[in-house]
Amino acid sequence: ADIVVLPGDGIGPEVTAAAVDVLRAVARRYGHHFRFDEKLIGGAAIDATGTPLPADTLDAAQAADAILLGAVGGPKWSDPNAKVRPEQGLLAIRKALGLFANLRPVKPHVAGLGASPIKPHLLQGVDLVVVRELTGGIYFGRKQRSADSASDLCEYSVFEIERVVRHAAKLARSRSGRLTSVDKANVLETSRLWRDVTTRVIRDEFPDVTLEHQLVDSMAMHLIAKPRAYDVIVTENMFGDILTDEASMLAGSLGLLPSASLGEGRCGIYEPIHGSAPDIAGLGVANPYACILSAAMLLRHSLGLEGEATCVEQAVSRALDAGFLTADLAGEGQRAIGTRAATQAVIEQLE
């Protein structure tokens, strides 16, 4: 299988290197052959080529079986009024590959309970997935700027809503059969369309799935007040961006949360949901677990290697159980380990 690796900026190179090491170990153990091809994206690409998504990167990504991505951005390129910005590379590649469904599973591991701001008894048994629409909405609508005003257009078509809702409904069906759709239908026209389409798709095509609607403001409360109540949550692009970062607090650290961005085909982008963490970049202390868990999602969703995916997830879980905690997870009096040691711990648990 051909895997394109896009390390990006900040701690991106460190965590993708860790995940590649784990994938190599999986290949050895199971007799697979993975080819890794590293390409530029984000700030690193701007520095080298002037653009955040070079044609060469996009070509390689389009030909690949799967893409592993680190993170993009950092203070060096952070002037929001700059003409080229690292984030544009990320948005452009998601759009170009048609990766409209961004899956963000949240299943707190006991190692994160200490670091979570949420009371532990609320976290017991939490196991949810947010399916965020990723190539539509206000992120991609027409933007305008004049001397004294600015605007962003939020637009959704029936087609865009249908396909992500179907994706989420299939996922719900494979789990508990419960789906929560989040919108702001008491105010927004796009949300009213979202609600209509969601209601119709579930009624006509997924009569076995139980659908509940939530307003985004209430959801921002319920998500932390009663996280166990949710299984699959589907929502539009910007609401998903906000709610998934909030949901990450259930797991205690962003450093434990993977994501998969999927489309109609098999190829997807797999990336930790954390950012480039420029303050700790290059120090060898970044938490690699989220990127390693993203590699597990890659094995599952793009390569169809369910057993191997589960094996990696269990190895991460066992490494955490055994106390291999990076600085973001270590509590008072607990020793923190670095990126390499955490990666080694996972690889040892694999073999």
Added chain:
Amino acid sequence: ADIVVLPGDGIGPEVTAAAVDVLRAVARRYGHHFRFDEKLIGGAAIDATGTPLPADTLDAAQAADAILLGAVGGPKWSDPNAKVRPEQGLLAIRKALGLFANLRPVKPHVAGLGASPIKPHLLQGVDLVVVRELTGGIYFGRKQRSADSASDLCEYSVFEIERVVRHAAKLARSRSGRLTSVDKANVLETSRLWRDVTTRVIRDEFPDVTLEHQLVDSMAMHLIAKPRAYDVIVTENMFGDILTDEASMLAGSLGLLPSASLGEGRCGIYEPIHGSAPDIAGLGVANPYACILSAAMLLRHSLGLEGEATCVEQAVSRALDAGFLTADLAGEGQRAIGTRAATQAVIEQLE
């Protein structure tokens, strides 16, 4: 002073009645004369007149010194595709009165710690105010709907941003001098304008205020992970809607959180941030504290009665300390009291 009371729907009538009782007690104790004029809004107004904001209500509001509002909405009017919806009345009155700055203070009381999903040690000393822009952004932009798509336009002018940022900066100056502005400047054009204008206004007009920018997704994490780090937070309409509901979880219950919607003049709308809670409407068990605390904000901001405002706030605090807890606050084994008993407890603490 002329106070227009807009009970609205669900528990709105119960909680506004409680707050009016407290205001009457304040008037007696301090020798003020408050006139209360009750008008229709929301679903109640739709049922009686066909429109969620009758002209008669708006006229009275425009002539008043202050407006006390309960809540609007409920399942009876909840078809999002209905032509008239209760929420339209709320949006229209905010806009018509030019109430662009929505203040939502969050200062957890010990009585809420049990009900909060957040670990108690993180809540110690939390004292923040979100200033939400209330009459611009995607709530009020052009909306379109066709057979196969829908759109909402998010628009901000320099003028709209300046005035709410000035409001927030003055508030920050009167507190710790720290202001956090929240946007999504790595993606949205309106957010880049927001960031530019905020930076300039603070630099040129409030050099004594320390400004920090946060992306809305990070803020959704930090708000619960390190709430003590924030003092005044200023943000646009929709982000403010989501973040304030999330922030309410710091206080344990929506039932403790007041709000004030202010403009250039003295008149404002004061309302609890909770909704109409149709499931418990009419049962006499609604928590009146948020509406009573909203009345305290009314005394402070519209009537200039700072001492009286503080007195009401202290009375609520003492009632809570004394264990007068409504069902949303009572823990296991604690007796829950109803709306009237809670209101009486506050009035007794006043006198």
